Amino acid sequence: MIASCRPATLADIEAITALRSAAYPDGMHKPVGPQLQHLYVAQAGHEVVGYGRLRLHRAARFDPPGYYLGGVVVDPAWRRQGAGTALTRGRLQAAWAAGAQVVYYFANSRNEASIAMHRGFGFTELRRPFEFPGVTFDGGVGVLFGLTRQD
Helix, strand or coil, X not given: CCCEEEECCHHXXXXXXXXXXXXXXXXXXXCCHHHHHHEEEEEECCEEEEEEEEEEECCCXXXXXXXXXXXXXXXXXXXXXXXXXXXXXXXXXXXXXXXXXXXXXXXECCCHHHHHHHHXXXXXXXXXXXXXXXXXXXXXXXXXXXXXXXX
């Protein structure tokens, strides 16, 4: 079954928390509730199989400022079945609806699968190396990509 994407709701907190804990078992995690307004979920049937963020960063420490896709986690049983694609498509639609002219995405240079998927949407490389506050790129360097709205 192909996954669809929708904004996360309070009813999704338990599923998001479980996905995050499974993906990052040794990580310290902030509560999901305050982040909910920035989260979207991939759903297959009634099951939440992944989630990702869409966030508008305006503060001076974010260069460039704008809408960023990030934080995608997909249940391993649902990888390579369209959940990441659904999350990317849904979050892009939300950014365009909010008035974004450019949407940004960054990745570790070693994350070839994610980079290939985003290139399939038309994202192009803008900056390498790229740094983002609070993010480390273990074993690689950060790469910033952008997608300009085509009307």
